[in-house]
Amino acid sequence: MPTVVPSSRTATKVRTSPYVGLVPFTENDAEYFAGREQEAKVVFSNLCAAQLTVFFGPSGVGKSSLLDSGVVPLVRQSRACGTIVCFRGWQLPNFYAELKLACVRAAKQKDPEISVNP
Secondary structure (H helix, E strand, C coil), X not given: CCEEECCCCCCCEEECCCCXXXXXXXXXXXXXXXXXHHHHHHHHHHHHHCCCCCCCCCCCCCHHHHHHHHHHHHHHHHCCCCCCXXXXXXCCXXXXXXXXXXXXXXXXXXXXCCCCCC
């Protein structure tokens, strides 16, 4: 049975298959993202255990999908492993200011009482 799935990439679309083609899975696609649960748990564990986790690999292997559809839901469920900032504006001329703003928003969302210096 087809499922209607809202997507940030298109207007509402009808999903009849979990495969989204060359477009990465997003957090909204988590229920369709399967087969990499163990990898997601390993990355999640590293995020919780280390101050810095570097995640890299060749283009097209599913890094964004693993993070967005596998790891982000685990972090949101745990609420004990930091704050999530999904930032894709690296090519903006003012990316540093935009990244800082995204981090401040995420921190304030987690703790409205937080004080942030400009």
